[in-house]
Structure formats: structure tokens, C-alpha cells
Amino acid sequence: MAPPSSTMKRLIKEVRSLQANPPDCVRVQVDDCDVTDIRGWVQGPPGTPFASGYFLITFSFPSEFPSVPPRCLMSTRIFHPNVSISTGEICVSTLKKDWSPEYGIGHVLTVIKCLLISPNPDSALNAEAGRLLQENYEEYAATARLWTSVHAASCPVGMFEPAALPVATQAIAPPLQRSLSDNASKVLNAAMEDKVEKTGATAGAASSSASSVPSKTAPPTKKVTAAKRGVKRL
Numbered sequence: 001m002a003p004p005s006s007t008m009k010r011l012i013k014e015v016r017s018l019q020a021n022p023p024d025c026v027r028v029q030v031d032d033c034d035v036t037d038i039r040g041w042v043q044g045p046p047g048t049p050f051a052s053g054y055f056l057i058t059f060s061f062p063s064e065f066p067s068v069p070p071r072c073l074m075s076t077r078i079f080h081p082n083v084s085i086s087t088g089e090i091c092v093s094t095l096k097k098d099w100s101p102e103y104g105i106g107h108v109l110t111v112i113k114c115l116l117i118s119p120n121p122d123s124a125l126n127a128e129a130g131r132l133l134q135e136n137y138e139e140y141a142a143t144a145r146l147w148t149s150v151h152a153a154s155c156p157v158g159m160f161e162p163a164a165l166p167v168a169t170q171a172i173a174p175p176l177q178r179s180l181s182d183n184a185s186k187v188l189n190a191a192m193e194d195k196v197e198k199t200g201a202t203a204g205a206a207s208s209s210a211s212s213v214p215s216k217t218a219p220p221t222k223k224v225t226a227a228k229r230g231v232k233r234l
Contacts, residue, residue, distance in 0.1 A: 069095045
């Protein structure tokens with residue numbers, strides 16, 4: 001049985017609010033023909049083994065909602081202590097004993113996102129994931145990353161902004177700049193050498209021209225004999 005009309009209006013209002021102002025790493029979509037067919041997407045939080053994944057959560061609303069919590073299933077396969085591999089059931093207290101009628105879709109999805117950040121091995125639905133989390137985190141993280149790459153790598157169309165691509169030019173900029181500097185140095189050195197050669201040639205030519213011009217020598221000094229001096233006195 002579908003929820004009463006008042007609950008349907010509440011769901012529609014919340015979905016529109018979440019679509020207009022989505023929480024970080026959380027998105028919501030709804031079937032145009034069935035407003036109770038609500039699906040949530042949680043993007044793997046950075047710094048976790050799920051960081052590169054997108055996880056689909058389906059909602060089922062009982063007629064008693066919001067007095068009782070919705071039933072949420074993880075439709076995307078995930079290696080996580082608190083998610084059942086066989087059914088996709090999510091073990092989190094918010095969907096059980098800690099549920100409040102004030103909670104809505106956005107709160108549930110945010111709690112699931114936090115569960116990806118901080119798993120609880122004490123209430124494991126995946127015993128192997130819970131054991132590895134406690135005994136060998138590196139192996140747990142490697143397995144979770146592998147499952148994420150296989151089952152959750154596809155980004156839902158129109159749900160999330162694509163991740164920014166790395167700037168490849170940053171890696172090649174330093175050697176490129178060094179190459180340009182080396183070429184510039186070679187050109188500058190060649191120009192300087194050419195200038196020096198031309199200057200040397202000009203100086204040599206000027207020196208040759210100067211040496212070919214006959215130098216003016218002082219006229220020989222006439223020696224006046226004593227006899228001639230005597231004649232002049234007369």
C-alpha cells in the first residue's frame with residue numbers, strides 16, 4: 001500500500017529540495033510516473049577505498065512512513081562490512097532503532113555516506129569484510145577498491161560533475177622550459193661569436209690599412225760647420 005497523500009506531498013517536496021540543493025556526494029532522482037520510486041546516489045567519499053565509485057540506493061516506503069523508516073537497499077555491489085553481498089541490505093541504526101519521523105531521504109543518504117567513511121565491523125553483514133577491516137586493513141582496502149573499480153566506476157549521467165582531469169602540461173613544463181632556454185643560449189652564443197669574429201676582422205683590416213700608409217718622418221737636421229758659421233758672421 002502506498003503512503004497517504006500527505007506523505008506523498010512531503011516526499012515530493014523533499015526530492016525537489018534535494019535536487020535544487022544536493023548535499024555533498026549525494027544525489028536523488030525520481031520516476032516521473034511514480035513519485036515513490038526514488039533512487040539515491042552516493043559518491044564514494046575522498047580518502048576511502050570507495051572514492052572512485054558511485055553507489056545506487058533504492059528506497060521502498062511503507063504505508064506507515066514516516067512513522068517507520070523506509071527500506072533501503074544498496075543496489076550497487078560493494079565490499080563493505082555493513083552491506084550484505086547477497087541482498088544489499090544496509091545495517092545502520094538510523095534505519096532501525098534510531099529512526100525518527102523527522103528524518104527524510106537526505107538524512108538517510110548522508111548517513112550511508114558516513115558509513116562508507118567509518119564502517120562498523122561490530123555489526124557486520126559481510127563477515128569477511130568485517131574480519132579484514134579489523135585484522136588486515138590493507139587487504140580490506142585493496143579488495144574494496146577492486147570491487148569499486150569493477151562494479152561502481154560508471155558515473156550516472158547528469159548526476160555528478162565529472163572529476164577534473166590532471167593538467168598534463170605541468171609535468172612537461174620544466175623540461176620544455178629548459179629546452180627553450182638551451183636553444184636561446186645557443187642562439188645567443190652563436191650571435192656573440194659572430195659579432196666577435198666580425199669585430200676582429202674589422203680591427204685587423206684597420207690595422208693593415210694603417211701599416212700600409214707611409215709614415216711622415218722629420219726632415220734631416222742640417223749640420224752647420226764652424227766655417228759656415230764664420231761666414232755668416234761676416
